[in-house]
Amino acid sequence: MLPALFQNFHRINEFFNEIMEKSSELTFLFKGPWFSNMNIIITVDPSNFHMCLARASFVNYVKGPKFNEIFEFLGDGIFNSDFSLWQYHRRLAHSFFGHPKFNSIFMMKIWEEMKSRLIPLLDNVSKHGVEINLHNIFKRFSYDNVCNIILDYDPKFLSLDLAPIPLFQAVIDVEEVIFRRHAMPTSMWKFLRWLGVGEEKYQKDCQMLYDFTNKVIAMKREERKLGNPKEESEVIFHDLLTIYLNDVENPTTPINSSNCDNFLKDAILNLLIAGGDTIGVTLSWLFYLLTKNPLVTNKIREELNVVMVKRDDENNNDDFLRKFTKHKNELVYLHGAICETLRLYPSVPFNHKNSVESDILPSGHRMKPDMQILFNMYAQGRMKSIWGDDCYEFKPERWITERGNIKFEPSYKFSAFGAGPRICQGKDMALTQIKIVAAAIIRRYDIEVVQGHQVVPGVSLKLQMKHGFKVKLIRC
Numbered sequence: 001m002l003p004a005l006f007q008n009f010h011r012i013n014e015f016f017n018e019i020m021e022k023s024s025e026l027t028f029l030f031k032g033p034w035f036s037n038m039n040i041i042i043t044v045d046p047s048n049f050h051m052c053l054a055r056a057s058f059v060n061y062v063k064g065p066k067f068n069e070i071f072e073f074l075g076d077g078i079f080n081s082d083f084s085l086w087q088y089h090r091r092l093a094h095s096f097f098g099h100p101k102f103n104s105i106f107m108m109k110i111w112e113e114m115k116s117r118l119i120p121l122l123d124n125v126s127k128h129g130v131e132i133n134l135h136n137i138f139k140r141f142s143y144d145n146v147c148n149i150i151l152d153y154d155p156k157f158l159s160l161d162l163a164p165i166p167l168f169q170a171v172i173d174v175e176e177v178i179f180r181r182h183a184m185p186t187s188m189w190k191f192l193r194w195l196g197v198g199e200e201k202y203q204k205d206c207q208m209l210y211d212f213t214n215k216v217i218a219m220k221r222e223e224r225k226l227g228n229p230k231e232e233s234e235v236i237f238h239d240l241l242t243i244y245l246n247d248v249e250n251p252t253t254p255i256n257s258s259n260c261d262n263f264l265k266d267a268i269l270n271l272l273i274a275g276g277d278t279i280g281v282t283l284s285w286l287f288y289l290l291t292k293n294p295l296v297t298n299k300i301r302e303e304l305n306v307v308m309v310k311r312d313d314e315n316n317n318d319d320f321l322r323k324f325t326k327h328k329n330e331l332v333y334l335h336g337a338i339c340e341t342l343r344l345y346p347s348v349p350f351n352h353k354n355s356v357e358s359d360i361l362p363s364g365h366r367m368k369p370d371m372q373i374l375f376n377m378y379a380q381g382r383m384k385s386i387w388g389d390d391c392y393e394f395k396p397e398r399w400i401t402e403r404g405n406i407k408f409e410p411s412y413k414f415s416a417f418g419a420g421p422r423i424c425q426g427k428d429m430a431l432t433q434i435k436i437v438a439a440a441i442i443r444r445y446d447i448e449v450v451q452g453h454q455v456v457p458g459v460s461l462k463l464q465m466k467h468g469f470k471v472k473l474i475r476c
């Protein structure tokens with residue numbers, strides 16, 4: 001199977017999708033050659049997702065040392081951690097995302113960036129009729145937002161001059177290296193790394209990301225030293241970096257103080273990687289699908305007219321935020337379009353865990369101890385036996401009940417955000433952010449893909465658009 005994998009590496013997501021669709025089963029054993037130690041179960045079966053990711057089996061399906069090695073770049077952050085370290089990260093992040101003020105503060109921050117930078121930029125682009133790479137714009141916007149929300153720091157990646165951001169390329173390059181490691185026996189990628197083949201820029205790229213994170217942490221420390229700290233009781237809401245700083249500087253912290261700076265860097269970098277690209281990638285695929293499905297765009301516009309515009313005062317931008325906040329749950333069709341996008345183009349296309357002890361999966365496949373299981377979210381969203389014969393169609397109606405409400409699909413079947421105790425902590429924030437940006441743009445512009453521009457998914461840990469998304473915007 002390894003030669004077929006190498007041959008199809010440039011279209012790996014489609015390759016696995018085809019294998020799954022052809023076989024009558026939703027799970028198969030991927031076997032590398034005898035020396036490779038590559039026996040991986042690949043599954044799209046919701047019952048396997050359910051069993052392995054649910055709380056009951058949580059301790060038997062872990063990230064584990066193989067994952068940690070491949071993802072060494074993430075250090076001791078949440079993605080790379082298990083057991084008590086994972087619980088520690090999860091607890092701190094929960095105190096942030098679950099704070100009663102969180103929703104109103106993050107909505108204000110997003111709206112501020114939309115009003116002051118995103119919309120003026122897009123207005124300018126449409127006024128002059130120029131082409132723009134919307135994928136890059138969304139990426140700038142979502143990195144700004146995640147930094148603003150998590151670090152209370154605005155890197156201003158989105159600006160009128162659109163100067164190149166080397167940090168974005170560094171993330172793409174690092175993720176591609178990590179992705180390639182998945183397709184090789186460990187001994188092979190380590191040998192290639194030793195030779196310096198295929199990972200030439202890797203160390204430099206990692207360092208660029210570490211430097212950025214360390215710089216922001218140092219700035220926050222300086223601010224805390226110089227500032228006039230309020231009494232703890234006066235502070236109503238802390239950003240997540242401050243929550244981490246307060247904890248690691250507390251004498252009761254479980255974190256070893258000798259590597260505290262490194263630990264903070266890992267913790268923050270993991271969150272930037274989690275939130276930075278994922279929202280921008282989803283927005284890009286959503287608008288791509290809308291350009292292919294103008295009837296869906298029209299229906300979303302009609303819904304926005306009924307729910308928002310008729311009650312809106314066009315001249316008052318802030319009224320849009322107030323009305324969106326109040327009526328966002330009524331935007332059922334738009335919600336369906338976003339879920340369809342994540343079903344067909346999940347921004348994180350796969351995920352994997354390692355078994356601790358032997359087990360038998362609901363599909364009947366046997367897991368040996370220390371064996372990898374790969375959950376293929378991309379193929380899961382495109383299986384006829386799971387989503388029906390029309391699974392390749394973009395149909396927001398799929399997510400609407402007969403009574404016109406949002407239809408719930410279990411996270412083991414609609415797995416774009418993962419499932420079980422490790423489900424994405426940014427899920428609600430991401431969905432709201434995508435919804436508000438989509439609502440504002442769909443109301444204002446028609447989008448046309450530049451003639452001859454090819455939109456294709458890249459091959460990496462996230463479902464980037466390989467050549468970007470070049471479009472023209474026409475004010476409607």
Ligand code: HEM
Nearest residue numbers: 078274275278279282347348416417418422424425426430
């Ligand atoms: C469309 C946007 C997003 C998608 C599709 C997405 C998807 C995912 C997936 C698939 C996982 C892995 C779950 C697992 O390991 O089982 C995950 C984990 C996580 N996500 Fe997201 N994510 C998105 C946005 C965000 C945002 C904006 C944040 C905020 C910073 C965020 C924070 C996290 C965190 C902290 C975890 C780790 C959970 C853990 O290991 O316990 N995500 N996400």
